[in-house]
Amino acid sequence: MSISVKNLSKHYDKQKAVDAISFEGKPGRILGFLGPNGAGKSTTMRMLTGYLEPTSGEAYISGKDVQKEALEAKRHIGYLPENTPLYLDMYVKEFLKFIGQTYNVPNLNARVEEVIKTVGLTPEQHKKIGALSKGYKQRVGLAQAIIHHPEVLILDEPTSGLDPNQLVDIRALIKTLGRDKTVIISTHIMQEVEAICDDIIIINKGKIVANDSIEGIKKTHQSNSLEDIFRKLTA
């Protein structure tokens, strides 16, 4: 499995932000990681990427322990954090080259050109990042996440704040990127899950309350509405 999580927990004092969760992410599938505000989504994502130390439990990316083999694991991870932190004063290409260098990406100039095309940044490629619209900034975020050919993409609320047109474009892009990667995407937007995800995990108060394919969860709950199922499981 490209993503394997075993009994992962994060406690803040007495609060169990993430409480002994286990799940797997499969290659070529997009996994939606859903939950209400404060459920533990970002905390899980940050532990998966090795940026936050778990209180207990393990996470493996492409077979590498994110704590014990952090550098190896990071080579297989493309991460788009919530609110996409970017260097606004850098030019698009300058930034992508900078990120590519940190991963020692071979033939970097050609790879930068390639990712710019892949994410649809061509018309804006000569601008400073600070001058881009939110949708194009998000494309830069996705470009930096894929530049080193990671097997696993971890996307934390990748479409928040986008207008309806950009939303459709970025979702289509994620779907395309997901064909040959394992993607985990955190969101609380049900239409997003319907539009792009194959599998779904619902987390509530730090615990997993559902883990199934989209068809599977609808069948189990005898409902076609993910919104109703979500409310039932997280109320």
Ligand SMILES: Nc1ncnc2c1ncn2[C@@H]1O[C@H](COP(=O)(O)OP(=O)(O)OP(=O)(O)O)[C@@H](O)[C@H]1O
């Ligand atoms: N550094 C921290 N110190 C204390 N509590 C924290 C810290 N980070 C997160 N928490 C708490 O852990 C819980 C889970 O937070 P998390 O950000 O993972 O939720 P989330 O599902 O991503 O929420 P949202 O949808 O609002 O982004 C929340 O109750 C939050 O207040």
